[in-house]
Amino acid sequence: MMRLFFNAAVVTALLYAWCAPAAWSHEGHDHESPPPGAGVSSLPRAEATSQDFELVAVARDGKLTIYLDRFGTNEPVINAAIEVDAPDGQATARLVGDVYEVEAAWTVRPGNNDLLFTITTPDGADVLSTTLVIGAAARSAATETSAGSASTGLRGRLTSGGYGVFGIAALGFLLGILVMALATGRRRLVAVTSVAVVGLAVLYGGQAWAHEGEDHGDAPVSSQARVTRDVAQRLPDRSIFVPKTAQRLLVIRTEIVAPTRHARSLELPGRIIPDPNASGYVQAAVSGRLSQPPGGFPRLGVSVQQGDILAYVTPPLTSAESSDQRQRQGELDQQISIVERRLARYEKLAPSGAVARVQVDETRSELEGLRDRRTALDRSRRQPEALVAPVSGVVAAVNAIAGQIAETNALVFQIIDPHRLWVEALSFEALNGVTDASLKPGGAKSYELEFKGSGLSDKMQSLPVHFAVSNDATGLRVGQLVTVFVQTSETTTGIALPRSSVVTGANGQSTVYEHTQAERFEPREVRVMPLDAERVLIAAGLDPGRRIVTQGAELLNQVR
Numbered sequence: 001m002m003r004l005f006f007n008a009a010v011v012t013a014l015l016y017a018w019c020a021p022a023a024w025s026h027e028g029h030d031h032e033s034p035p036p037g038a039g040v041s042s043l044p045r046a047e048a049t050s051q052d053f054e055l056v057a058v059a060r061d062g063k064l065t066i067y068l069d070r071f072g073t074n075e076p077v078i079n080a081a082i083e084v085d086a087p088d089g090q091a092t093a094r095l096v097g098d099v100y101e102v103e104a105a106w107t108v109r110p111g112n113n114d115l116l117f118t119i120t121t122p123d124g125a126d127v128l129s130t131t132l133v134i135g136a137a138a139r140s141a142a143t144e145t146s147a148g149s150a151s152t153g154l155r156g157r158l159t160s161g162g163y164g165v166f167g168i169a170a171l172g173f174l175l176g177i178l179v180m181a182l183a184t185g186r187r188r189l190v191a192v193t194s195v196a197v198v199g200l201a202v203l204y205g206g207q208a209w210a211h212e213g214e215d216h217g218d219a220p221v222s223s224q225a226r227v228t229r230d231v232a233q234r235l236p237d238r239s240i241f242v243p244k245t246a247q248r249l250l251v252i253r254t255e256i257v258a259p260t261r262h263a264r265s266l267e268l269p270g271r272i273i274p275d276p277n278a279s280g281y282v283q284a285a286v287s288g289r290l291s292q293p294p295g296g297f298p299r300l301g302v303s304v305q306q307g308d309i310l311a312y313v314t315p316p317l318t319s320a321e322s323s324d325q326r327q328r329q330g331e332l333d334q335q336i337s338i339v340e341r342r343l344a345r346y347e348k349l350a351p352s353g354a355v356a357r358v359q360v361d362e363t364r365s366e367l368e369g370l371r372d373r374r375t376a377l378d379r380s381r382r383q384p385e386a387l388v389a390p391v392s393g394v395v396a397a398v399n400a401i402a403g404q405i406a407e408t409n410a411l412v413f414q415i416i417d418p419h420r421l422w423v424e425a426l427s428f429e430a431l432n433g434v435t436d437a438s439l440k441p442g443g444a445k446s447y448e449l450e451f452k453g454s455g456l457s458d459k460m461q462s463l464p465v466h467f468a469v470s471n472d473a474t475g476l477r478v479g480q481l482v483t484v485f486v487q488t489s490e491t492t493t494g495i496a497l498p499r500s501s502v503v504t505g506a507n508g509q510s511t512v513y514e515h516t517q518a519e520r521f522e523p524r525e526v527r528v529m530p531l532d533a534e535r536v537l538i539a540a541g542l543d544p545g546r547r548i549v550t551q552g553a554e555l556l557n558q559v560r
Helices: 002-024 137-150 154-161 163-184 187-211 223-227 244-250 319-349 357-382 553-557
Strands: 045-049 053-060 063-070 081-086 089-092 094-096 099-103 111-121 124-134 253-256 260-274 279-283 288-291 309-314 385-388 393-398 411-416 421-427 434-439 447-454 463-469 481-498 510-517 520-525 527-530 535-540 547-551
Touching (some): 053 111, 081 099, 089 099, 260 434, 260 463, 260 527, 279 385, 319 357, 421 447, 481 547, 510 553, 547 553
Antiparallel strands (some): 063 099, 081 111, 094 099, 253 547, 260 481, 288 309, 309 385, 393 411, 434 447, 434 481, 447 463, 481 535, 510 520, 510 547
């Protein structure tokens, strides 16, 4: 009996020695080394600010890289002289591109380092102080990672990642032996196998219990841990960490906002129309068949001058009109023949004094009039109507095909002057005291408008308002839909920001980004009102004195 228990104990001890490291490894739940940089700063950094400057110092490869920007605008300062008081003495930073560098061998030693920066620019001088913390966590983490990977062998793979497979296989094997021992009646083998199965079950159960309460997935990284990475990233609190290197690439610019008085503005929908004094329609006065002038019909975009012939219209003759015209021709021919004979007779009698000279002259004048009428009647059958350009400009519309029947008042050509355009806007309220108007259909170009007048009758439940484009109208086209920004004599108080500062957040709300720290930006939901083509008015959600991003907000909004 003692030998039986001894054999069972030996088998249990062997199984325990094989599997126990898997359970021991759960003390502290350190299954593998953490991802590099998740909780340790690979690049120690410190920041300091004053009323004029914002400074970020980053330790890298035995050097101290200094980013110096204007506090209000976030513009890099590249005309400064920087003296650095560090643990190993005083040094002068040199300008490399748009950053400053100084040799700093002390950055490889862990510890807290007090730094003093003396900044001198053509505008004045300033002194900034900060503390740069150099920790050894990154180095120790890397050492532990290499040591852990070197000690991983076959036993580690089986007891950690493959422990479940090994335990099931061993348990199945022992159960098979137990069944065979029961079938053959070998009591000693049955006892030994039973003890081994129980021991393996206890160990496997302990392994499972050791996992209770653990989270084997990736643990959430705190915001402070994420900040240590030198890449732009959105933090769990919705703020964005953007290192100075990325800010330089994205050209982030800011502005310290303050409320001011502004003229009340309105946004009016409108469309581009031609100047009525510099445009015209070419239409046929009577119905007829179109024919080309010498050189053909003018094509779209061709410049024409006032009076140029653009097409001909030949009126068609019906059978009744042709019969009537032939009858009139016959009558005229008959009258011409009678008058010619009379004139010839008078001219023979005139020398003898039988016919007065006055009578001869009257008969000759009557004959000339009949011949002119006959010529005009022939010309009316053959001479088409010429369609001429009413103004000088560019052909904007062409509805002419050779042989086409042009109806009365049908539009054949449209001539406009592309340098003289108007805007017809629709206002849902009467405009009183328009002081300024502009439009910005797209891109960076803005167009100034001159108020021409407002209608008094409703047009689609609104009043038409006309403006003339004051500056160069290049880039605008007739019929283009635009938004007109109108300023009135009424005033309002608020914070004005460029339209590029306002972006759409994940929840669909209008959002601006505040520069809260040197490398940190936080979103602020705001309510905006139109101000002009370049700016909007912040009606709510923003306090004065904040540093708000005015350039690059759309790029910040895309950081994830």
